[in-house]
Amino acid sequence: MLVESGNTAAAGDRAHAHDGAPKIALAAPRWPARVLFIESRSAPGHPVDSFETHGFEIHGYRDAIGALLAARSAEPAAIVAPTDMVNVDFLSFIEAMAASSDVPVIVGLATHENATELAYQAIARGARSILALPCRAEQLIAAVRACGIRMEPSARPLRVGELILDPQAFKVSIGDATVTLTPREFLLVHCLMRASPRVVGVEELASALAVHDDGSVAATRVLVTRVRKKFETAAPESSHLLETVRGIGYRINDG
Template sequence: MRLLVVEDEARMADALARGLQAEGFVVDVEPDGPGGLEAARFGGYDAVVLDVMLPGMSGYTVVRTLREEQNWVPVLMLTAKDGEYDEADGLDYGADDYLTKPFSFVVLLARLRAMLRREPAPRPAALRVGPLTLDPASRRVEREGAEVPLSRREFLVLEHLMRAHPAVVSKESLLDAIWGAPDEADANIVEVYVGYLRRKLGRERIETVRGVGYRLAS
């Protein structure tokens, strides 16, 4: 399999390339964002290992541009940042996985192999269902081209429903994903936020599937 490593720190890039080659991969290295973007566009790689902080263009911009161009090559992002919002940003821009430096090469290899076992799946920079468009990177939601202001948790509930569409999402799943506490006693908070969204987007946009959960209408 062919891998592209986009990393500007020469020692890190060399260590990654040698380690991956020892595992049987064919590896190319690009030292900056623009070069990495061009290589990922046209190189026919099976996966990309992409640093965030790059000369010329950030890794976030590289992966977002690829996704906007309908290029679904699997991307594993590397960064020295370790905040949960940095990780969320990488995934929202369209990355498939994320590792924080310093990391274990054994862990990187395992994550990379797991990523390669999955079929490349579309991870669009913007989600679209019916008249709704949601851009995770800019935290912007539009209905028929008009922006709809949402609170952070309203946005997260809608994003969860849009990513699952057309499947039904249970209250427990929403509670676990957004509040991190799947406590049955708190399930009413999900109903509250679904109510907020219905008032802003239209009641018809979110369907209640009795005894199961919620589904976003097409």
């Protein structure tokens, strides 16, 4: 997802006017963890497709303005800032982020002249690590984890009957069969497994999934249907695992 910037002048002023501003202590990163990735001019692109499968979400921005504003509302785990970012001075951006939030900034080392010097200056001003651009998914994951970010570090694998969910590996399996899920689908299964054997009301489930969609009951019902089909594709005998309790909601069965 590429997000167009908003008011460049106003947001640019915010990037510089951080002296004396109160520091925002953000809550624990939302799960799956969200990484804001500002695209580089000299090394464009980001590994959005493969990154999702590791339990992280990546949100791309064409310049620094959108990322700067989103950092206050998106509860990101980290921000990747290229040394050749557009519309905002790179070092000013680093200083602004270090002064106004606890979100770690990863320096995206672009391919332009003086990129290395800028990267080291950024580390001295509060950036947490350096990532060479363009990068592969595993390189970006390593850079995020180098900042101390882990997915649900205290979470243990969940098991209900033959259904197993591992939050650390972002993996769901039925017996020996792996079920490939999107972050929204994974979160749905996680919510139901944590509640099992309780029936989870459809409104409650919709609210838990609202970080990924419009939070509507209709969208939640569609998602449940999609997950059930994926269960049955991975293990044809698993149709009983995700049960619909008519008029109430859904639950994961262990039998």
